[in-house]
Amino acid sequence: DAKQKAVKSLKMAPVAPMVPTMVAMAPSATVAMVQSSVASTAEITLVPEKAQGYVPFGHFTDVRSIIKSKKFYPTYITGLSGNGKTMMVEQVCAQEKRECVRVNITIETDEDDLIGGFRLVNGETVWQDGPVITAMSRGAVLLLDEVDLGSNKLMCLQPVLEGKAIYLKKTNRVVHPAPGFNVIATANTKGKGSDDGRFIGTNVMNEAFLERFSITMEQEYPSSKVESKILNNVLGASGINNTEFVDKLVTWADVIRKSFFEGALSEIISTRRLVHICEAYAIFGENKVKAIELCLNRFDVDTKNAFLELYKKVDETVEPVVGATGAVGAEYEPVSQTF
Numbered sequence: 001d002a003k004q005k006a007v008k009s010l011k012m013a014p015v016a017p018m019v020p021t022m023v024a025m026a027p028s029a030t031v032a033m034v035q036s037s038v039a040s041t042a043e044i045t046l047v048p049e050k051a052q053g054y055v056p057f058g059h060f061t062d063v064r065s066i067i068k069s070k071k072f073y074p075t076y077i078t079g080l081s082g083n084g085k086t087m088m089v090e091q092v093c094a095q096e097k098r099e100c101v102r103v104n105i106t107i108e109t110d111e112d113d114l115i116g117g118f119r120l121v122n123g124e125t126v127w128q129d130g131p132v133i134t135a136m137s138r139g140a141v142l143l144l145d146e147v148d149l150g151s152n153k154l155m156c157l158q159p160v161l162e163g164k165a166i167y168l169k170k171t172n173r174v175v176h177p178a179p180g181f182n183v184i185a186t187a188n189t190k191g192k193g194s195d196d197g198r199f200i201g202t203n204v205m206n207e208a209f210l211e212r213f214s215i216t217m218e219q220e221y222p223s224s225k226v227e228s229k230i231l232n233n234v235l236g237a238s239g240i241n242n243t244e245f246v247d248k249l250v251t252w253a254d255v256i257r258k259s260f261f262e263g264a265l266s267e268i269i270s271t272r273r274l275v276h277i278c279e280a281y282a283i284f285g286e287n288k289v290k291a292i293e294l295c296l297n298r299f300d301v302d303t304k305n306a307f308l309e310l311y312k313k314v315d316e317t318v319e320p321v322v323g324a325t326g327a328v329g330a331e332y333e334p335v336s337q338t339f
Helices: 002-012 029-041 060-069 085-096 131-138 152-161 207-211 224-236 243-261 271-283 288-296 301-314
Strands: 075-078 100-104 116-121 124-129 141-145 166-168 173-175 182-187 215-218 321-323 326-328
Touching (some): 060 182, 075 085, 085 141, 085 182, 152 207, 243 271, 288 301
Parallel strands (some): 075 182
Antiparallel strands (some): 166 173
């Protein structure tokens, strides 16, 4: 009887719930490194570095006035490739010591890339702000580079382009733009696509999206005087002084551009291409023809040879002879034999 009473009392006694034992673990080195990285990111400056020898031209003064005012004034800058649109914005920010967050837009760019999203960090899902939120929070200039390559997914930026706060629905958070925040977009087209196919991948952009940019600036190539100064600075950085070669290059590019705009040529020589030629000239022993040909190899054979022939007419010291490998002068050893 005593045994049965004992068993009965055990069955009736309340059983305390089992609580798992929590063991305090020291943070791993990986976690510490991530925490250190996150903490240091807030201290990183996003002010672009000043480019040595940069020569302001085009809409530099206008962009500087906008950024200096610290007013929200979305600006769209369009123009042919290689005329310094993106660099202009970065150098204005560098001179004004303003932070600049550059985002290169592609057809794949979406809300997650721009606004932010959840990321897996050390086995935990954490929210990370995207470049747009970073720029808004810091009062920086948001540079949407090659914006006409984007899709309708860019429509997530509508409230941002209005200068309003944006609601992050995934985290139930509202982000207000800090003073000085602005949006500047650069593109090769005006958002209507490329009819001639020169800028393949550009899209017809949503009219409501384009309408939110206050002004559109049309950036052209620099004048001959400015372009000569740019190229002389490039050569000067390598300790070379050859103003005659620079003058020939600028004249040559000017002839090609006039022919291009008149419809006689289907390709053009950009300021960036001239800079590449000067850099090649400094690298490859000041060999003019070699520098020019190497930088023209990106074009088809007919265009390349036409450009070389035009240069011969500008610079009589060069005697190119069109052969199987292209235009080869007496002072030039074919690239295929050099490398």
